[in-house]
Amino acid sequence: xxxxxxxxxxxxxxAADRAVRASARAGRPRxxxxxxxxxxxxxxxxxxxxxxxxxxxxxxEGLRLSFTNARLGRLTSAWVGGANYARLLEDTxxxxxxxxxxxxxxxxxxxxxxxxxxxxxxxxxxRLRTLLRSAFFFPFTLSVVTVGLTWLWLLDPVVGPFNYxxxxxxxxxxxxxxxxxxxxxxxxxxxxxxxxxxxxVIYLAGLQDIPRDLYEAAAIDGASAxxxxxxxxxxxxxxxxxxxxxxxxxxxxxxxxxxxxLTLGGPGDATRxxxxxxxxxxxxxxxxxxxxxxxxxxxxxxxLAFSLLQFRLLRGHTEF
Amino acid sequence: xLRAAVSPAARRIxxxxxxxxxxxxxxxxxxxxxxxWVLVTSLKPTPDIVRVPxxxxxxxxxxxxxxxxxLGSSRTARxxxxxxxxxxxxxxxxxxVVLTSAMAAYPLARIRFPGRNxxxxxxxxxxxxxxxxxLVPQYVLTQQLGWLSTYQxxxxxxxxxxxxxxxxxxxxxxxxMPGELEDAARIDGxxxxxxxxxxxxxxxxxxxxxxxxxxxxxAWNDFLWPLIxxxxxxxxxxxxxxxxxxxxYSSESYGPIMAxxxxxxxxxxxxxxxxxxxIVEGVRLSGLKG
Numbered sequence: 009x010x011x012x013x014x015x016x017x018x019x020x021x022x023a024a025d026r027a028v029r030a031s032a033r034a035g036r037p038r039x040x041x042x043x044x045x046x047x048x049x050x051x052x053x054x055x056x057x058x059x060x061x062x063x064x065x066x067x068x069e070g071l072r073l074s075f076t077n078a079r080l081g082r083l084t085s086a087w088v089g090g091a092n093y094a095r096l097l098e099d100t101x102x103x104x105x106x107x108x109x110x111x112x113x114x115x116x117x118x119x120x121x122x123x124x125x126x127x128x129x130x131x132x133x134x135r136l137r138t139l140l141r142s143a144f145f146f147p148f149t150l151s152v153v154t155v156g157l158t159w160l161w162l163l164d165p166v167v168g169p170f171n172y173x174x175x176x177x178x179x180x181x182x183x184x185x186x187x188x189x190x191x192x193x194x195x196x197x198x199x200x201x202x203x204x205x206x207x208x209v210i211y212l213a214g215l216q217d218i219p220r221d222l223y224e225a226a227a228i229d230g231a232s233a234x235x236x237x238x239x240x241x242x243x244x245x246x247x248x249x250x251x252x253x254x255x256x257x258x259x260x261x262x263x264x265x266x267x268x269x270l271t272l273g274g275p276g277d278a279t280r281x282x283x284x285x286x287x288x289x290x291x292x293x294x295x296x297x298x299x300x301x302x303x304x305x306x307x308x309x310x311x312l313a314f315s316l317l318q319f320r321l322l323r324g325h326t327e328f
Numbered sequence: 329x330l331r332a333a334v335s336p337a338a339r340r341i342x343x344x345x346x347x348x349x350x351x352x353x354x355x356x357x358x359x360x361x362x363x364x365w366v367l368v369t370s371l372k373p374t375p376d377i378v379r380v381p382x383x384x385x386x387x388x389x390x391x392x393x394x395x396x397x398x399l400g401s402s403r404t405a406r407x408x409x410x411x412x413x414x415x416x417x418x419x420x421x422x423x424x425v426v427l428t429s430a431m432a433a434y435p436l437a438r439i440r441f442p443g444r445n446x447x448x449x450x451x452x453x454x455x456x457x458x459x460x461x462x463l464v465p466q467y468v469l470t471q472q473l474g475w476l477s478t479y480q481x482x483x484x485x486x487x488x489x490x491x492x493x494x495x496x497x498x499x500x501x502x503x504x505m506p507g508e509l510e511d512a513a514r515i516d517g518x519x520x521x522x523x524x525x526x527x528x529x530x531x532x533x534x535x536x537x538x539x540x541x542x543x544x545x546x547a548w549n550d551f552l553w554p555l556i557x558x559x560x561x562x563x564x565x566x567x568x569x570x571x572x573x574x575x576x577y578s579s580e581s582y583g584p585i586m587a588x589x590x591x592x593x594x595x596x597x598x599x600x601x602x603x604x605x606x607i608v609e610g611v612r613l614s615g616l617k618g
């Protein structure tokens with residue numbers, strides 16, 4: 009969550025750059041330039057080492073593993089070509105987990121994009137903004153396990169308060185997490201509760217960056233609040249919406265913790281997700297690292313394709 | 329007062345505003361109710377926990393569940409230790425991330441050198457790589473290093489995962505810093521390291537604090553990596569210990585589980601109350617510069 013951040017616009021040449029260039033021209037150019045380069049890479053060294061070893065290398069190594077029959081404890085693994093990917097084509101549990109993950113992503117997108125937006129618009133109008141923002145943000149400070157345990161207890165079919173209050177409203181009690189038709193919705197609801205505050209803060213910041221006088225001008229021209237929302241708020245919020253959308257999609261395709269705590273993928277395989285399937289394939293079910301790596305790369309390809317598609321669809325030309 | 333001059337129409341809008349705020353307050357209370365329910369449950373004696381209708385005041389209150397998860401039987405003795413583990417791992421991760429990403433962001437923002445744009449592009453581009461994709465190879469690497477079930481095996485991969493975001497955030501800040509102080513220090517004979525530690529870092533305290541909180545939160549709450557990278561119970565961090573606590577009890581004994589959940593929420597609740605603005609600023613920065 010919150011780690012994915014789309015590409016950044018490069019700033020123009022910096023004052024410091026100009027200074028360095030100017031002094032390079034003035035002094036002995038070669039020596040100065042070489043010293044600056046050496047200094048730069050000495051500063052970069054610890055971070056780049058960390059980054060290369062634990063980010064870049066695993067990415068490439070994962071791709072290589074996906075073409076081998078690697079397992080835990082097997083020192084030598086053989087090249088098997090596309091056999092792992094071919095197996096995935098026949099692995100029905102993988103298909104089920106993919107379908108579930110797609111369903112979760114699709115079904116959660118509207119509530120997770122819209123609920124924080126509606127709240128942000130309301131908070132932006134009313135008072136006590138800081139207090140209210142804090143209240144909605146609080147669940148996001150909790151770990152996915154704490155959030156999962158909270159809702160596990162609330163949704164308890166026998167003694168949980170959720171069913172009690174529903175029953176007092178005339179809605180019959182049910183085992184939300186044990187019923188295949190409702191289990192995924194319970195997971196979606198739990199996730200909405202968890203992440204709404206995070207997106208709310210982002211939307212609020214985006215709303216506050218929209219110049220006030222635009223609304224005043226629109227009001228003078230007789231535009232309704234509704235018209236202002238469509239003509240000013242939504243277009244100017246587009247970069248923020250794009251960020252929320254991309255972040256949410258990347259996060260959703262990797263859903264794991266909520267499922268692990270609330271249902272363990274059940275009932276049956278009704279809530280089994282791709283990452284859960286990957287986790288079990290790699291770390292519980294004969295430690296099939298090659299097969300799990302192939303799953304990881306299929307997932308990566310899907311996420312990448314969706315992110316690029318979103319950038320295409322939503323980028324537009326509304327810079328301000 | 330000005331109010332007297334306000335037209336009836338404007339006053340009606342004000343009524344709307346009050347109604348809006350009031351309904352948002354009600355919604356906020358409902359929003360926090362699940363978290364409150366965890367706290368209430370953790371303070372009730374076991375027979376009261378499952379009593380229907382739900383009672384929102386835990387009276388008589390008891391600390392027995394906290395006593396049990398922190399000091400009690402062997403199956404739950406892990407929570408106290410897990411708290412210590414999470415603290416060590418989270419603070420360690422913050423230190424590594426802040427140090428490495430500040431050192432990397434500084435030349436990327438302030439020094440012109442060959443390869444700068446490529447290095448920055450690769451680091452920022454890595455933000456698009458999902459963590460789940462790296463899970464298996466990272467496990468293999470950690471195992472080869474002999475780091476499974478160790479603090480460094482949790483700290484270093486966790487720090488590597490947040491490093492790119494840190495570079496992105498800090499570079500953004502360093503770029504906008506005025507250069508005069510650095511120039512003055514350089515004229516006084518300070519070398520690059522002295523400029524960095526004595527001028528740049530002290531001026532960056534707000535953004536360093538925001539990055540620290542962001543990193544602490546993700547390290548404290550991370551679940552999937554420690555779930556696979558730790559197989560000795562005494563090395564479990566809190567989320568893993570809590571998830572297993574659920575399995576250790578029958579589903580009816582929510583008391584100890586909820587006590588563990590409340591304990592795990594405590595440090596970030598304190599940070600949240602003390603540095604609310606800083607957290608919000610961190611989230612804002614993480615989102616808006618995209």
